[in-house]
Amino acid sequence: MSIPVAVLISGRGSNMEALIKAANRPGYPARISLVISNKKEAKGLSIAQEYGIRTQIIAHEDYETREHFESALHNVLIENQIQLVCLAGFMRILGAEFVGKWAGKILNIHPSLLPALKGLNTHERAIQARMRRHGCTVHFVSAEMDEGPIIAQAAIPVHVDDTSDTLAKRVIESEHWLYPACLRSLACGDVQMPRKP
């Protein structure tokens, strides 16, 4: 039996598509049952629909507080019997209460070798800092942004003539295989969130 997964997006959804494609392969231990966007105009919504996946918009601006938004999100996940959640370009910070309810069951992908370059514009910042290596990280989500325990990273070299666009192109290629590999490991029980000492 494959594990039902929700993917949360805010935009283009290329990681979401990589997860959908991987989950469609025979023997993959998870299935993408639902795609939720907090943005009505997210391009990823129509891509998910093309694959026959149910989509739902839960727009944060429709809720008075973050707590109300997160409680709506939580209820939809429960109603749909979701067991794992993948953030894939989901541009909202999730609060401690929500994250606590889903501890060990939510993953995020970040376009840098964490703990380096938390936050936005990572490719530009890697070039400005003359980093020789860059890449992406899949980690468990904790209440602090880009801080949760790391599951795996893919490192790529930064070339002297790289621009943020050329670098972004190579990093996203590595995101597209790393994220499905990590979801597979979590879904089949090979990795789990470490307990606090």
Ligand code: GRF
């Ligand atoms: C990716 O670079 C991901 O690492 C970051 O947001 C971007 C989302 O891109 N969290 P996409 O929507 O998956 O194409």
